[in-house]
Amino acid sequence: MSVVRATGMEKRYGDVDALDGFDLHVEKGRIVGLIGPNGSGKTTALQCLLGLNRLDDGSIDVLGFDPWRQRAEMMERVAYIADTGILPKWMRVRDLLSYVESVHPEFDRAKAEERLERTEIRLDKRIRVLSKGMHVQLHLALILAIGAELLVLDEPTLGLDILYRQNFYDSVLSDYFTEERSILVTTHEVREIEHILTDVVFIHHGRVKLASSMEDLANDFVKLTCAEHAEVPAGAMSRRSTLAGVEYIYSGIDQAELAACGDTTVPNLAELFVALVGDDHE
Amino acid sequence: MNRLLAVFPGLLMREWHEHRGAFTWGPGIVLALVVLIGFVMTAFEGRFEMEISEVERNEVRERLEIRDDAGVMESVAALALDAAGSTDAELTRKLDNLLNAISIPFYLVLMIISIIAFIACVHDERKDQSILFWKSMPVGDTASILSKYAFVAWVAPLVTFVAITIAHVFAITVVSIAVEDGMGGRIWSNSGLLVRPIQLLVGFLLNGVWMLPVFAWIMCVSSVATKVPFLWVIAVPWVLGLLERIFLGTTHFADAITAHAASGTLPVPVEGGIYTFGRMFSVVGQPEMWVGLLIGVGLIYLTIYFRGRFNVI
Numbered sequence: 001m002s003v004v005r006a007t008g009m010e011k012r013y014g015d016v017d018a019l020d021g022f023d024l025h026v027e028k029g030r031i032v033g034l035i036g037p038n039g040s041g042k043t044t045a046l047q048c049l050l051g052l053n054r055l056d057d058g059s060i061d062v063l064g065f066d067p068w069r070q071r072a073e074m075m076e077r078v079a080y081i082a083d084t085g086i087l088p089k090w091m092r093v094r095d096l097l098s099y100v101e102s103v104h105p106e107f108d109r110a111k112a113e114e115r116l117e118r119t120e121i122r123l124d125k126r127i128r129v130l131s132k133g134m135h136v137q138l139h140l141a142l143i144l145a146i147g148a149e150l151l152v153l154d155e156p157t158l159g160l161d162i163l164y165r166q167n168f169y170d171s172v173l174s175d176y177f178t179e180e181r182s183i184l185v186t187t188h189e190v191r192e193i194e195h196i197l198t199d200v201v202f203i204h205h206g207r208v209k210l211a212s213s214m215e216d217l218a219n220d221f222v223k224l225t226c227a228e229h230a231e232v233p234a235g236a237m238s239r240r241s242t243l244a245g246v247e248y249i250y251s252g253i254d255q256a257e258l259a260a261c262g263d264t265t266v267p268n269l270a271e272l273f274v275a276l277v278g279d280d281h282e
Numbered sequence: 283m284n285r286l287l288a289v290f291p292g293l294l295m296r297e298w299h300e301h302r303g304a305f306t307w308g309p310g311i312v313l314a315l316v317v318l319i320g321f322v323m324t325a326f327e328g329r330f331e332m333e334i335s336e337v338e339r340n341e342v343r344e345r346l347e348i349r350d351d352a353g354v355m356e357s358v359a360a361l362a363l364d365a366a367g368s369t370d371a372e373l374t375r376k377l378d379n380l381l382n383a384i385s386i387p388f389y390l391v392l393m394i395i396s397i398i399a400f401i402a403c404v405h406d407e408r409k410d411q412s413i414l415f416w417k418s419m420p421v422g423d424t425a426s427i428l429s430k431y432a433f434v435a436w437v438a439p440l441v442t443f444v445a446i447t448i449a450h451v452f453a454i455t456v457v458s459i460a461v462e463d464g465m466g467g468r469i470w471s472n473s474g475l476l477v478r479p480i481q482l483l484v485g486f487l488l489n490g491v492w493m494l495p496v497f498a499w500i501m502c503v504s505s506v507a508t509k510v511p512f513l514w515v516i517a518v519p520w521v522l523g524l525l526e527r528i529f530l531g532t533t534h535f536a537d538a539i540t541a542h543a544a545s546g547t548l549p550v551p552v553e554g555g556i557y558t559f560g561r562m563f564s565v566v567g568q569p570e571m572w573v574g575l576l577i578g579v580g581l582i583y584l585t586i587y588f589r590g591r592f593n594v595i
Contacts, residue, residue, distance in 0.1 A: 047593070050417075050418070051417075052414070052417060052593055053593075054591070071417065071422070071590075072285070072420050072421055072422035072425075073285075073420065074420075075417075075418060075419060075420040075421075076420040079418065080414075080418040082411075082414050082415075084411055085411075086411045086412055086413075086414040086415040086418075087412065087415055088300075088407070088410070088412040088415065088416075089410055089412070090300060091299060091300070092299070095296075095299045098292075098295065099292055099295070099296050099299075100419065101292075102289065102291065102292025102293075102295065103289045103292045103293070103419050103420060103421050104419060104420055105420070
């Protein structure tokens, strides 16, 4: 079942095409990574999906809602954590819980408080005194107590130390994700989320550069590592010299043929991303 | 509509959490000053009798209509000195003017705090990026903006209402102690303290409607300005007024705004009489009220539109 079905998304800011016919599909029970460099259109795409920004052209359906026209209704079933601390800093934690409880029909306050008890966040503290890590912990506690069908994460661990980052994704996986729920996540730290993704979409200049499940990626792409002057088949997407030798990335090639030239492995997302967009990225 | 009503109490409580400091400290400080002035006057009550001559007494009587703080103090002195010589109607008029005059600093402080709250209402949430959090909740822009307006226009003034009522009871107590023996009962019975709170509440209710075009304009600027919203609030109408004056040679726009902002429905001292419900409700029959309402609704609509369209600054 489709949770997000966005087709032909177009958004212009002056002369710049932030989104240029971008498509995105998220199915139920999937974790989709939206990966792209700065200015590639990731945030604009997420904003349009969340009803924060209006498309110039194209269509978006999120759980049967038009985000721009039905944002309030849609947000009963969609949750969102942004890349910066967006919780109101003047508010006390307790008052924030009361607010969410009063406006969100799906919010389980006891669950949120129980989770906060396991942290150093006290209910009488103002949000402005919380560290960046605690801020994210608090936001996560709210989101996990809502149990939305779609969770949108926009660089949620930006600026956090390694412990908070690891803990964040562990919590999302163990306390939120089920077969009935979906996650759409963007991040620069591709390696950090690679192991949890079921699907990946590369976005560049507002267009889809690659959209694939992680299973298909393993079948479709291969990395060959071989000696500097080894004979290799033509058609490599990229070539990169490393200490271990030269790395080539191929798409849609007979892997048995490559194995004769050197070591073959599945490229990680960062390598694949560089291979796909590296040449035309300024 | 049901959804809007369901979330409205929570939104009002959110506004209360954000603004409770200003809307309680403001009237609280004014109340403390009124009480302080009252105590000082009570302490020096004997000296007033000794030092104020008959000529000065008459002067004070004439100045009962004065609407500043000094006038309030002298009014109290005059009442204390002249209760026995006044008819019930005169006493009622003097007390009415005294209590209404005491209310004025409360109104002024409330107005200043309200304007600041409206200037910040959308601008601040855009500036600290919390607008993204508010929008991630199942609450529409219409509910958000209407709750902000309702809170500042009608809910927050309830604190000021309580403070004014306490100040009035205190003032009547001071006056009843200061008047000649046996006159205290007349002060209480002519003070109108039972009707006055209702008058104040209705005044605040109507004032929230009367001030809609002014407040909605400020909210609209708050939702669209990226910098110095306060300057935009003043600059745009000022420039429009200036253009009218330069090109048409008239000042209708500036006059209308000034007259609208300066008048209202709150009980203030009135020339030669008592502030009545009739006077308060007379605004309902004025075309300015309905024209203002139309403009205000339009500006609220624009505020809702801009709040949906713009995010962080």
